[in-house]
Amino acid sequence: MNSTNKLFKRTVMMVSGIAFISLCVGLYRLSGFGVDAFTCMNLGISGFLDMQFGTWQLIMNAMILAVVFFTARECIGAGTIVNMVCVGYGADLLCWLVQDAGQVELTLPLRIGALVLGSVFAGLGVAFYMVAEMGVAPYDSVAIIIEKLTGGKIPFHYGRVGSDVTVVIVGVIFCLLAGDSLWTIIGLGTICNACLNGPLIQFFRKHVSEPLLKR
Numbered sequence: 401m402n403s404t405n406k407l408f409k410r411t412v413m414m415v416s417g418i419a420f421i422s423l424c425v426g427l428y429r430l431s432g433f434g435v436d437a438f439t440c441m442n443l444g445i446s447g448f449l450d451m452q453f454g455t456w457q458l459i460m461n462a463m464i465l466a467v468v469f470f471t472a473r474e475c476i477g478a479g480t481i482v483n484m485v486c487v488g489y490g491a492d493l494l495c496w497l498v499q500d501a502g503q504v505e506l507t508l509p510l511r512i513g514a515l516v517l518g519s520v521f522a523g524l525g526v527a528f529y530m531v532a533e534m535g536v537a538p539y540d541s542v543a544i545i546i547e548k549l550t551g552g553k554i555p556f557h558y559g560r561v562g563s564d565v566t567v568v569i570v571g572v573i574f575c576l577l578a579g580d581s582l583w584t585i586i587g588l589g590t591i592c593n594a595c596l597n598g599p600l601i602q603f604f605r606k607h608v609s610e611p612l613l614k615r
Contacts, residue, residue: 461484
């Protein structure tokens with residue numbers, strides 16, 4: 401494969417991965433079973449600050465990016481910026497299309513389907529744009545930094561579980577401080593995502609994204 405074709409393939413994987421992540425966040429919110437860990441924190445804080453979710457997520461990503469710049473600069477690339485800007489607003493758009501523009505009634509089967517698809521897209525999306533090596537989202541770099549700083553004693557998937565549990569706790573605290581219903585941000589989906597996202601990313605990297613890039 402020549403360099404132009406490889407770059408094109410990596411770019412497609414990066415964009416596809418970020419699209420999957422946007423869908424994941426939107427689907428988790430639509431399911432009503434709780435959102436993924438990072439979204440949980442950002443929804444809790446944005447609700448406390450009375451700020452649009454997408455705008456706060458962009459600010460939070462920028463703050464984490466500053467840390468990444470000094471600790472794992474190799475994680476920063478075009479995909480990092482696209483992820484920072486697009487995921488939050490993409491999720492907002494999906495929710496608006498379904499709930500406001502489409503006026504879709506989210507029955508229990510639809511909510512369960514949204515939860516399952518969101519869980520799959522979460523692992524698949526991160527696996528795609530990480531393997532593309534065009535930059536990693538600031539939050540996804542946290543587990544990489546943990547692995548790097550511990551000399552591999554805490555591998556990526558364990559670092560991811562630890563960071564996910566931590567940000568869920570932060571989201572819950574801010575949600576309670578805002579006086580909002582806790583169940584708008586945390587639930588079965590949050591628990592599943594916090595515990596399984598690291599292993600799912602690892603699985604999809606090994607069996608899907610890495611083999612696709614090598615073809």
